[in-house]
Amino acid sequence: MIDRQIPQERLELVWVLGYCAALLFLFRLMNLQVLGAAHYREIAERNRTQVIAQAAPRGRIFSSDEVALATSKPSFSLIYLPGQAKTNAEIERMARALARPLGVEYEDLRNRIFRAASREKPVRLAENLPQKIMLALSELKAVCPGIDIIVEARRYYPFGAYLSHLMGYIGKMDAKDWAARSRDKNYSMDSRLGKAGLEKMYEKELRGKDGGIYLEVDSRGKLNRVLESRKWVPGADIFLTINSKAQAAAEEGLQKSISGKGAVVALDPRSGAILAFASAPDYDPNMFVLSGSEKEGLPAGKILPEFNVALQGSYPPGSIFKIVTSAAILESGRVRPDETVVCPGYYDAGNRVFKCWEKRGHGPMAFTEGLARSCDVYFYVNGQRAGALNIEKYARAFRLGQASGIALPDERSGNVFGPSPRAVKKSYWFIGDTLNLAIGQGETLMTPMQAAGLIAAVANGGIFHRPYYVDRIVKSDGQLLYKGESETLSRVELKPSTWALVREGLHSVVLEGTGQAAKIAGADIYGKTGTAQNPHGKDHAWFVAYATVGDEPAKIAVAVLVEHGEHGATAAAPIAKAVIEAALSAELKESRKRSSPRPAGEAL
Numbered sequence: 001m002i003d004r005q006i007p008q009e010r011l012e013l014v015w016v017l018g019y020c021a022a023l024l025f026l027f028r029l030m031n032l033q034v035l036g037a038a039h040y041r042e043i044a045e046r047n048r049t050q051v052i053a054q055a056a057p058r059g060r061i062f063s064s065d066e067v068a069l070a071t072s073k074p075s076f077s078l079i080y081l082p083g084q085a086k087t088n089a090e091i092e093r094m095a096r097a098l099a100r101p102l103g104v105e106y107e108d109l110r111n112r113i114f115r116a117a118s119r120e121k122p123v124r125l126a127e128n129l130p131q132k133i134m135l136a137l138s139e140l141k142a143v144c145p146g147i148d149i150i151v152e153a154r155r156y157y158p159f160g161a162y163l164s165h166l167m168g169y170i171g172k173m174d175a176k177d178w179a180a181r182s183r184d185k186n187y188s189m190d191s192r193l194g195k196a197g198l199e200k201m202y203e204k205e206l207r208g209k210d211g212g213i214y215l216e217v218d219s220r221g222k223l224n225r226v227l228e229s230r231k232w233v234p235g236a237d238i239f240l241t242i243n244s245k246a247q248a249a250a251e252e253g254l255q256k257s258i259s260g261k262g263a264v265v266a267l268d269p270r271s272g273a274i275l276a277f278a279s280a281p282d283y284d285p286n287m288f289v290l291s292g293s294e295k296e297g298l299p300a301g302k303i304l305p306e307f308n309v310a311l312q313g314s315y316p317p318g319s320i321f322k323i324v325t326s327a328a329i330l331e332s333g334r335v336r337p338d339e340t341v342v343c344p345g346y347y348d349a350g351n352r353v354f355k356c357w358e359k360r361g362h363g364p365m366a367f368t369e370g371l372a373r374s375c376d377v378y379f380y381v382n383g384q385r386a387g388a389l390n391i392e393k394y395a396r397a398f399r400l401g402q403a404s405g406i407a408l409p410d411e412r413s414g415n416v417f418g419p420s421p422r423a424v425k426k427s428y429w430f431i432g433d434t435l436n437l438a439i440g441q442g443e444t445l446m447t448p449m450q451a452a453g454l455i456a457a458v459a460n461g462g463i464f465h466r467p468y469y470v471d472r473i474v475k476s477d478g479q480l481l482y483k484g485e486s487e488t489l490s491r492v493e494l495k496p497s498t499w500a501l502v503r504e505g506l507h508s509v510v511l512e513g514t515g516q517a518a519k520i521a522g523a524d525i526y527g528k529t530g531t532a533q534n535p536h537g538k539d540h541a542w543f544v545a546y547a548t549v550g551d552e553p554a555k556i557a558v559a560v561l562v563e564h565g566e567h568g569a570t571a572a573a574p575i576a577k578a579v580i581e582a583a584l585s586a587e588l589k590e591s592r593k594r595s596s597p598r599p600a601g602e603a604l
Helices: 008-035 037-048 088-102 106-119 131-140 175-181 197-201 244-255 285-289 318-332 367-372 376-386 388-397 419-424 431-438 448-460 496-511 568-583 585-595
Strands: 049-054 068-080 123-129 147-156 170-172 192-194 211-217 223-230 237-240 262-267 274-280 341-343 346-348 353-355 363-365 463-465 470-474 480-483 488-491 524-532 540-548 556-562
Touching: 068 131, 088 106, 088 123, 088 131, 106 123, 123 131, 123 147, 131 147, 147 285, 170 285, 192 197, 244 262, 244 274, 244 556, 244 568, 262 448, 262 568, 274 568, 318 367, 318 376, 318 388, 318 431, 318 448, 318 496, 318 524, 318 540, 318 568, 341 376, 346 376, 353 376, 367 376, 367 496, 376 388, 376 431, 388 419, 388 431, 448 463, 448 496, 448 524, 448 540, 448 556, 496 524, 524 568, 540 568, 556 568, 568 585
Parallel strands: none
Antiparallel strands: 049 211, 068 123, 068 147, 170 192, 211 223, 237 470, 262 274, 262 556, 341 363, 346 353, 463 488, 470 480, 524 540, 540 556
8 A cells, every 4th residue: 555645734725725725715705705895796786777867957158147058958869668568560660750849750769669679768859849849748748658848057158149159059969078087976978068268167076966867777778667857967167357337338349340260358456357258250069969850051160250359360460569569668667757759651771661551650659759749750759669589588477489378279379570589490590580570460360358458467567366257056955066266377577667658659549549439438558459460361450458546546457359340440449449338337327427417506
């Protein structure tokens, strides 16, 4: 007999392996039963149930004076729950009855109902049904077993294209959206979400929690019964800084302008809050939530004008840039404000003659008159004395070439024209370049948002705030989620005498100069017109201004651009006037009441 004794070391190894296997089994069991219990319970529950989602109302969007700019209205969807209509004859009869009110082909509808019946799975037959069709379908519920109408919330913009480039729009999820949100339980493949503007920026806050009809299914996915109907939870409301009256004036002004294209941006110089934000052409965000029947009659493949002129349009600033040149001239110490330059209507630069916009000439011009009359020759001469590098320095100080920092995508930064970029490119700088720079032509580019920031900084003494448009966000239960606050980005440091002279010149622009179309009774308006040369057509029209009423600091600064408007004085200034009057209507009314003469004999 052979004695085969197993070495002790091997027995110990077997025991160790056994213990390890037991521990691994216990760990796996603990993971299934304890650590991952909720996860696996959810998977099992999901296999047992199906949900027909009912979209929750998105949070409402209000102006600063609480006018509802975006809300939700009831939307009706038609669903089919298989199990009651079982025979082919019943299904065909149902398809014929539903096809006409739904406006769909009988064959397509019948096939969809047959598929749902054979698989015993519920199906959504139509959504966003108009109320008239919904009422007709309600009458058919008695003769079409299995169909039901569910109420959902549908995004609605009461004023159509009003503020569209700031509001944005919502749309159905695409593959990219689904890849980013597939793990989020509050989204399904047919969910709608913000695609642009603040609808996109504040998607998380605006989106509510969907409700739905919960159905019990068997292991093969066939419907057993309806379990429950869960109510939705609406999203948080957003209150904007937008003044609805000022916004309406901006929209109307652009629509009635010579080209119907351009932008208006109005800011509160004290904080950076946006009071008006208009870009034309605009679009109606309701277009993105229309149902199939509602889109009938609309042009196929229509391209919506989503280009945001206020943020993405870069234009030569023309004479509104003379505000920057004025700062450079006065701060240089090389030009006295009372020194005069004689304007004969042109300036001879030696190898080229540069013209003034006033062909007859302005005659002798000191600083205030030169700015008030926007005399090109005055700025040609003194721009050279101040120096191109000095002008470029103050252009950068006034944040040209930098995005404003507003919380909206795709903002352009414009372009600073000056000797420094030329030096980087190892290119020459000529006298003609300095002359063009001094009057805002050449390669200088500015967006309407930057122009609004420029004039707001003049109004408040050089402070640049980050523009913001959300005042507060409030949950449906009243809880405050967010409060907008002013944020200072930078400050332009100028001598008090420089600020005083620039403001005096801007006041004269409106009182007796090129901006008289912006005069408002009861207010002091400080503004600057601009006409920017355009190699592709008619010149663009600019006007920037701020207003004060009495001894109060300026509460509004506005920039207006009208594409191909030709003259800032006639095309842009009246729009700015209307916006200011709308924004300050209460203050102006009180100011005019105080300044109106009292009737004879009236007691003081």
